[in-house]
Amino acid sequence: MASFERESLLYPLVADYKRQKSFQLQAPEMQFYEYRIDLFGFSPTLNLSVSVELKLNNWRRAVEQALLYQLCSDYSFIALPEPIVKRVNLDLLSSHGIGLIAVGAAGLCREVLGAAQSKVVRAFYRDAYIDLLQRRQ
Amino acid sequence: MSAVEPHVILRMGSHAEKDYFSKTIHLFDGIILGANLVEATPGASASLLVRFAGQKTKLPYYLDPMTYAFGSYVDGTNRHRSDLDWIKSEQTRKTKSGTKEKYRDFKRSYRGLADRIGEPLKSAIAKGRAIPPEAFNDAVLTESFCKAVVDYQLNRIQEILGEDTEFKEYAAEAPRPAVVFAPYFYIDPTNPVAWTTAVLNLASASTALSPERPVHAALCADMELLTNQSLIQRLVTELPKTQAKGVWLWFSGLLEEQADGPHLAALKSLVQRLSASMQVYNMHGGYLSLALSKYGMHGISHGVGYGEQKGVLPVIGQSTPTVRYYLPSVYKRFGVPQIARCFKELGIETPQDFHDKICDCVICKGIVTTSIDDFDAFGEMHKSTPSSRRFAQTPSAAKRCRFHFLLNRAKELKWMKTATVADVVGQLQEARGTWGPQPSMQSELGYLGVWESLLAS
Numbered sequence: 001m002a003s004f005e006r007e008s009l010l011y012p013l014v015a016d017y018k019r020q021k022s023f024q025l026q027a028p029e030m031q032f033y034e035y036r037i038d039l040f041g042f043s044p045t046l047n048l049s050v051s052v053e054l055k056l057n058n059w060r061r062a063v064e065q066a067l068l069y070q071l072c073s074d075y076s077f078i079a080l081p082e083p084i085v086k087r088v089n090l091d092l093l094s095s096h097g098i099g100l101i102a103v104g105a106a107g108l109c110r111e112v113l114g115a116a117q118s119k120v121v122r123a124f125y126r127d128a129y130i131d132l133l134q135r136r137q
Numbered sequence: 138m139s140a141v142e143p144h145v146i147l148r149m150g151s152h153a154e155k156d157y158f159s160k161t162i163h164l165f166d167g168i169i170l171g172a173n174l175v176e177a178t179p180g181a182s183a184s185l186l187v188r189f190a191g192q193k194t195k196l197p198y199y200l201d202p203m204t205y206a207f208g209s210y211v212d213g214t215n216r217h218r219s220d221l222d223w224i225k226s227e228q229t230r231k232t233k234s235g236t237k238e239k240y241r242d243f244k245r246s247y248r249g250l251a252d253r254i255g256e257p258l259k260s261a262i263a264k265g266r267a268i269p270p271e272a273f274n275d276a277v278l279t280e281s282f283c284k285a286v287v288d289y290q291l292n293r294i295q296e297i298l299g300e301d302t303e304f305k306e307y308a309a310e311a312p313r314p315a316v317v318f319a320p321y322f323y324i325d326p327t328n329p330v331a332w333t334t335a336v337l338n339l340a341s342a343s344t345a346l347s348p349e350r351p352v353h354a355a356l357c358a359d360m361e362l363l364t365n366q367s368l369i370q371r372l373v374t375e376l377p378k379t380q381a382k383g384v385w386l387w388f389s390g391l392l393e394e395q396a397d398g399p400h401l402a403a404l405k406s407l408v409q410r411l412s413a414s415m416q417v418y419n420m421h422g423g424y425l426s427l428a429l430s431k432y433g434m435h436g437i438s439h440g441v442g443y444g445e446q447k448g449v450l451p452v453i454g455q456s457t458p459t460v461r462y463y464l465p466s467v468y469k470r471f472g473v474p475q476i477a478r479c480f481k482e483l484g485i486e487t488p489q490d491f492h493d494k495i496c497d498c499v500i501c502k503g504i505v506t507t508s509i510d511d512f513d514a515f516g517e518m519h520k521s522t523p524s525s526r527r528f529a530q531t532p533s534a535a536k537r538c539r540f541h542f543l544l545n546r547a548k549e550l551k552w553m554k555t556a557t558v559a560d561v562v563g564q565l566q567e568a569r570g571t572w573g574p575q576p577s578m579q580s581e582l583g584y585l586g587v588w589e590s591l592l593a594s
Contacts, residue, residue, distance in 0.1 A: 031528045033474050033516045034459050060580075067577045068474040096576055120481045124510035 004081050007038070010054045010103050014079045015039055017101065017109035023050050025133045032125075037069055042130050049073040049130055050115075052101065055080055059088045066098045070118040072125035077101050077115055085112055140558075141412070143427050144436030145550050146199060147543075149174065152181050157441040157539055162189055164547035167197035167315060169438050175200065175293060176249035183297040183311070184304065190312040197315035199438075200290045205357050206247060207258050208322035208332075209267040210449060217327050219267035223450065253293070254285045268322070270331035273338050283342040286320045291348065314350060316383060319343035321355035323389070323449050324362060333368055340379035353383035355420065357449060360391040363403035373410045383416035383435070389449040393425040394469055394584040401425070401591050408434050421447040424468035425588055427549060431558045439546075442539040460535040462515045463542040465496050466568045467582060468549075470542075473516030477509075478577035485509060498544040500537055515541070558592055565589045 004010055015026055023041030030040040030051075039052040051069035055062040055078065062078040070076045079101040080088065090113055093100055099115030144166035149158060151174065162168060168189055175182045190198040209219040224247040229237050243262055251258035257278060261268050273279045295311035298304040319340040324332040340354035354376060362368060376384055386407070391400065411417050412433025419426035422437030430436075442460045461470035476495070480486070485494055488505045491512065495501070505511045515537050518528040553561070569585040572578050 031518065033518060034472055035474070064577070064580065068472075068478055071474055071478055120478055122477070122510065124508075124513070 004056055004103070007054050007056055010056075010079055010081070011039065013103050013107050013109055014052055014054060014101060015041075018050060018052065022046055023048075025137055027133055027136055030129060030132070032069065032072060032129075035065055035068060037072075040073065040129060040133065042133050048075065048117075049126055050075045050077065052077045052079050054078075055084075057084060059084060063093065063096070063098060067096060070097070070120050071122050072129050074117055074121055074126070075099060075115040076118060079103055079109070082110075088112075139433070140431045141433055141435050143430035143434065143550060143553050144418075145427070145546060146197075146418075146436060146438040148421075148438050148440045149185075150440050152178055152185070154441050155185065156536075157543060158185075158189065161540070161543045161547065162196060163194075164543070165550070166436065167199060167438075169199040169201055171201045172203045172250050172289065172293075173206070173244070173246040175297075176253065177244075177246035179297045180301055180304075183294045183301070186294050186312055187298070187304070187307060191307075192310060192312075195312075198312060199316060199318070200293070200314050201355075202254075202286045202290060202318050202320060203247075203250065204254075204258070204286060204320040205323045205355075205449070207251070207261045207268050209269070209325045209327075210323055211326060211359075213450060217325070219269075221261065221265060221267055254282075254289055256285075257282060270322070270325075270328060270335040273335040276342075279338055279342045280345075282320055283339060284346055287317045287343055287346055287348045287352070290314050290317045291350065316351045316353045317343070317348050318385070319352055319354050319379075319381065321357055324356070324358035326359045326361065329358070329362065329365065329368055333371060337372075337375050337379055340376070340381045344380040351382035352380070353385060353416070353418075354379060354381040355385040355387060357387040357420075358389065359449075360388040360396070360400060363388060363391070363400050363407065369403070369407060373407070376411060377414035381415060383418060384411055385418040385420040385438075387420040387447070387449075389447070393423045393588075394581075396584075396587075398587050398590065401587065402594075405429060405432055405591060408432055424549060425591075427553050428561050428588070428592055430553060431561065431592065441543060442535070457529065459516075459530045460538040462538055463545055464572075465545045465548075467572050467578075467585065468568075469581070469584075470538075471578065471581070473513060475577045477512060479572070479575040480509060482575065483571070496541065496545065498541055498548070500541040500544060504537060562589050562593045565592070 011028055018041050022043040022045050025042040027040050030037040037051045038054040041050045051073040053062045053065045059080055066076045066078050077099040082102045082104045085102040088100060093113055097116030100113040102110045102112050104110060146167040146169050147162060147165050148169045170182060186198055190196045206224045210223060212218050224244055225241050226244050227239055228242050229239055232238050248262055251262045257268050257272050291313060295308050298311050299308035321336055322332060344352045408417050408429050409432050416435040417433060418436045420438055422439060426434055426437045461472055462476060463470050464476060483494060485491055491505045491509050492502060504514045515534055517531045517534040519531045521529050565585050565588055573582050
């Protein structure tokens with residue numbers, strides 16, 4: 001079984017996965033107040049943004065952060081190593097519209113739970129982050 | 138003891154905070170300065186006290202003698218320390234060859250304080266060893282130490298003014314502190330009985346001097362002391378016998394929003410029992426301590442931004458913390474996104490909604506004007522230097538948060554004076570009902586229920 005020693009090892013795998021889902025514009029560690037969004041992406045085709053919080057273990061903490069990222073992104077996910085995923089309370093995620101990505105042994109990603117489009121997204125944040133992302137490319 | 142009128146004493150941590158005091162101190166009941174600040178900045182401290190506590194305004198002021206800094210403590214790795222390292226800092230000096238070298242030595246402010254007060258602080262500095270509790274088994278040393286500490290508080294500001302050519306003529310009218318503190322030390326958990334004896338002896342010896350101001354004792358201990366029933370019983374019995382008119386509680390590690398029911402119940406019980414014979418203050422208290430005025434807490438002190446709790450062990454080498462937005466409804470600070478995440482569900486869509494449901498202080502009314510997105514100004518970030526890797530809160534955003542907090546604390550103080558226990562509990566219940574279900578807040582609001590039960594019982 002692949003083990004991920006550092007959170008940063010999850011990043012390229014999840015980034016590739018999201019790129020395949022048309023979120024071509026991406027940036028790691030976008031600062032959102034005191035927090036850093038591990039992966040922020042934008043799909044010009046879909047005109048939708050996504051944020052992903054990566055964690056090795058502490059999925060509850062990931063949820064707390066993902067809830068906040070719903071302010072600046074249309075979809076908010078957490079991504080965890082596959083063995084951790086079974087600990088996650090899917091009902092909790094579902095009730096908040098947060099998606100879940102499992103990062104598997106071979107480095108493949110699997111969407112365990114889809115995210116619902118954020119009901120609390122604010123154009124003030126969303127547009128600023130998309131603009132920042134576009135200027136970075 | 139039944140309800141008393143609460144007081145809030147603002148603690149000045151550095152002169153960089155002067156603006157907050159200039160603009161809001163009239164809303165509070167006093168100002169407290171540490172003696173280390175006075176020794177680090179004598180002229181600025183004395184002129185500030187003349188301005189705030191002089192003949193015109195007569196605001197009560199307090200000088201914390203900071204004697205605990207010369208005692209022993211338990212460090213972050215749970216090691217018992219008696220090397221006084223916590224009052225040392227990295228310093229730089231020039232060598233004979235002209236190069237600079239770093240060394241660790243006592244902070245100038247504490248060295249100055251020891252020089253002013255004399256023994257046993259001077260010897261502690263000279264030996265680099267903490268004062269042991271047994272030192273105060275010596276009645277002669279104890280009396281002379283107490284006299285020096287009391288005299289310091291009564292006369293130091295006058296002395297500073299007398300030495301200043303500009304302020305010399307005002308020296309005779311120098312304001313005197315509202316009370317004098319007996320010397321106090323941290324009741325080191327490795328030797329609590331001996332330290333408790335020492336603290337009680339120091340309080341008794343100070344009152345025996347019959348100074349011109351009431352003597353207050355300070356009880357500085359780890360929060361676990363609250364559950365040590367035999368020591369608490371001893372303090373309840375013996376503190377009043379010292380004849381001190383007040384006691385300032387400082388339970389290191391006791392965070393009002395994180396402490397469990399038993400610790401808070403022990404605090405409430407202690408306040409109730411001690412307030413039957415003396416004024417009880419929480420030296421680093423927040424809203425809950427203010428509410429405990431309904432059970433005898435006479436007052437609290439805290440800093441301008443964060444400082445409603447303070448560990449005995451100073452925090453060293455951490456980056457400047459973000460000053461978070463004080464959410465008045467729940468009496469706790471939160472990050473801007475945590476609060477903004479609730480706007481939609483709480484029906485906050487316009488600045489007027491924000492002022493009705495979050496805060497209508499003059500700062501918030503001045504900031505949130507055209508859209509609720511203006512709330513971002515409380516969390517505004519920047520790179521403080523071109524080479525900074527991380528973003529940090531802008532000084533302006535931190536300032537807004539501090540002023541907003543102070544205005545709300547003043548409002549709470551005013552309200553608390555006439556509120557009943559039922560009013561306080563009712564507000565907590567309402568806050569829990571409104572904010573408790575909010576996903577971005579719920580994991581951090583458990584204390585509301587704990588406080589409700591504590592205050593209602």
